[in-house]
Amino acid sequence: MSSFASSLLCLQEGAEPVMQMTCRDRNRIALQSDLLGAAALGIKNVLCLSGDHQRFGNQKEAKNVYDIDSIQELQIFRTMRDEKTVWGGDKLEQAPNVFLGATENPFADPLEFRVMRLGKKITAGAEFIQTQAVFDIERFERWMSDVRERGLDRKAHILAGVVPLKSLGAAKYMKTKVPGMVIPDSTIERIRAVGDVKSEGVKMCVEKIEQIKSIKGVHGVHIMAIAWEEIVPEIVQKTGLYPRPNV
Amino acid sequence: MSDRMRIVGFCCSHGAYSSADLAGVMRISYSPSVMIIRVPCAGRIDVLHILRAFRDGADAVFVAGCLEGNCHFEYGNFEARKMVEHAKRLLSDIGIEAERVEMFNVASNQAWRFPEIVGEMVSRVDKLGLSPLKKVIK
Amino acid sequence: MIIAEQKPLTEICRIVENDHKILVAGCKSCVAICLAGGEKEVGILAESLRLYSDLNNKEWEISEVVVERQCEKEWVREIGPSIEGKDSVVSIACGVGAQVVQELYPDARIVSGLNTSNMGAPDEPGIFLEKCGGCGDCVLHLTGGICPIARCAKSMLNGPCGGSQNGKCEVNPDTPCAWDQIYNSLKRLGRLNLIEKVIPPKNWIPSSSGGPRKIVRAEAVLTPEEKKTKEGVD
Known part of the structure; x- marks a missing residue:
């Protein structure tokens, strides 16, 4: 289902969605009109992504669009919101009042360029950042210290990604098949060693969130419970994030 | 069948051809169905030569180069092997059994090896029958 | 140069199935270098078709011709006599060459024996890599001499995406990540x-989204008078 439709469903259920808009399937015209539509319908948060290549999906033969990339998408959306114009220069009667986000993968290469690229995303308009799933906490901490050094944590809200592991198979699949995902062998070994993988998966996820909370500059987490969405409330409660703490 | 059988052997003059020669000197017999074409190096052989041999009525074709590492032109025998592999793919696309073409490596002092290769190709043709082209080529 | 590869023989055979007199027409330029449609490949394809015909009682009459460049009318005119009387011409030039032959000989049936792939270069013997996306608005001066349009799977202008791992592209681990290369090149x-x-x-206007592109070099365009004189020569 499209992110637009699912965001709307979330909204109707009383949740505040983050709508994902990828450049793979839509050109700049479609993305801008979707943004206006989303804003008009009350969707407030938009995550700008290039999008996973269609080769990883179930319709590999499709032609991709990639008219623009995620950074250019941010640039266009920010222009629409702050300058009240579409990219072609025409004035908008009403600017889309949206909160713009981007993704970043602290575990991708070239390592020394990742933080610089995060800076580009923030310059282009990103106000919040959702990172790729964090399994390797040391590498994530190193990345965060570079982020702090450049002062980027003060310019955008960084939300670390966490994934509760449901099974050994899922963990192995993510380690080998999912682009940009880095899972240390120790994580796989820990999963392998236990009998009740699911409760261990939750435990590890909660631990991860606790570790992440102590890292300076991180403003939150986003839980990617892939094909295991029903576990989210349990994780949120166990980490003391629900009911919402007063900060 | 054997009197109508035609096997074309492209033989490197350094190894395989000398091996055939030595077999003759030592009076080791081999099938008269083989037609030897002497080439300066197995690497000289192109897919086209192999295809043409089949169109001219060959039931099987082999290319015999020097032992690997012993080519007088360094890697001619490796080139030949790749060509034979290419020919196998093409032949099966065309509808001719890939087993009808093969690559061998022979040293000039291996008198027994050449008759052995001919024997191998003869038995392949025995098994596969004469070239399917024989029925249609006048 | 243009990189192409031959269609599977069975597909070519199917395309010309009901024809009798068939000409295989090669080109000595790009496709000869990428071993798809040069003089040698013309010989091999023609011989393969003959074998196929013999084997399947097709009674095809296969003939062969090669020109210097099938994309230039001046050279293509050389093959006019060979095309005469043919039921089909299997062009194993690139898609450009095949179309130029069709334009010059509108009554002949020109079919392509190749799948034309990209604008690239030989990397090492037998390996050919795409290099240029032909976007019409070159950015190599910004990207360390490496084209992100052709060489990045997402044609990103602000890469690399999150799938760049150990210098490789997420889409194909055989492919270097173009943005990793760009970063290293600019660093160097x-x-x-x-x-x-x-x-x-x-701006994609100079690219292919507006239909076939036309480039005009005013100083080389013939005046009507010059054309008349030329036509007289032809």
């Missing part, structure tokens, strides 16, 4: 400042 050149700036959305 001492021009990392170029990658820090956001490249704005690209």
